[in-house]
Amino acid sequence: MSNDTENSENIKSCIILCGGKSSRMGQxxxxxxxxxxxxxxxxxxxxxxxxxxxxxxxxDRKRIEKYSEFINPQDYTYKITFVExxxxxxxxxxxxxxxxxxxxxxxxxxxxxxSPYVSKNYINTIFEEIDKDYQAVVPYHDEENKLKTxxxxxxxxxxxxxxxxxxLISNDILxxxxxxxxIDTKFVLIDNKKIEKKEFRNLNRPQDx
Numbered sequence: 001m002s003n004d005t006e007n008s009e010n011i012k013s014c015i016i017l018c019g020g021k022s023s024r025m026g027q028x029x030x031x032x033x034x035x036x037x038x039x040x041x042x043x044x045x046x047x048x049x050x051x052x053x054x055x056x057x058x059x060d061r062k063r064i065e066k067y068s069e070f071i072n073p074q075d076y077t078y079k080i081t082f083v084e085x086x087x088x089x090x091x092x093x094x095x096x097x098x099x100x101x102x103x104x105x106x107x108x109x110x111x112x113x114x115s116p117y118v119s120k121n122y123i124n125t126i127f128e129e130i131d132k133d134y135q136a137v138v139p140y141h142d143e144e145n146k147l148k149t150x151x152x153x154x155x156x157x158x159x160x161x162x163x164x165x166x167x168l169i170s171n172d173i174l175x176x177x178x179x180x181x182x183i184d185t186k187f188v189l190i191d192n193k194k195i196e197k198k199e200f201r202n203l204n205r206p207q208d209x
């Protein structure tokens with residue numbers, strides 16, 4: 001086994017998706033002030049001492065400049081990289097692909113910028129579920145409808161799925177559950193014990209805040 005492989009296995013990566021239009025909220029969600037600080041900073045603080053690198057995917061250079069102004073990498077225990085979405089306005093799937101291209105490890109936890117309630121416990125738990133026989137670890141709510149009730153934007157993916165994502169995007173298939181169906185996915189139940197339902201609460205509309 002090469003040193004690169006050994007090193008990549010020890011690295012925990014997280015990709016935060018901030019490339020959405022935030023049309024329902026009416027303003028950029030990641031930079032929205034929630035409890036005295038931008039929403040994304042709640043997630044970044046939670047990730048301290050949990051992971052080694054964060055890739056923040058934004059939809060253009062202007063947004064990258066804006067986030068760079070209020071995110072100070074020295075406030076965090078991990079490396080932060082800002083990247084521009086390779087494919088614009090096609091939903092989260094291209095954002096996942098863009099982030100996977102940038103990670104130093106084989107797997108990355110995907111988080112949306114509008115989920116400030118994710119806990120350190122969740123991050124630990126989901127990373128412990130990584131299994132080399134699977135390309136993804138996906139939490140779900142209902143045993144009888146795993147795929148339908150899954151949480152694909154709070155999941156872990158292996159960079160080996162990049163060609164599958166590229167193929168789906170080229171066919172204009174942009175639904176992430178369509179991706180989960182095509183790859184080797186390990187489903188993990190959200191049981192309110194090991195994984196709590198509140199972890200997945202996100203803020204889409206002004207009334208959610």
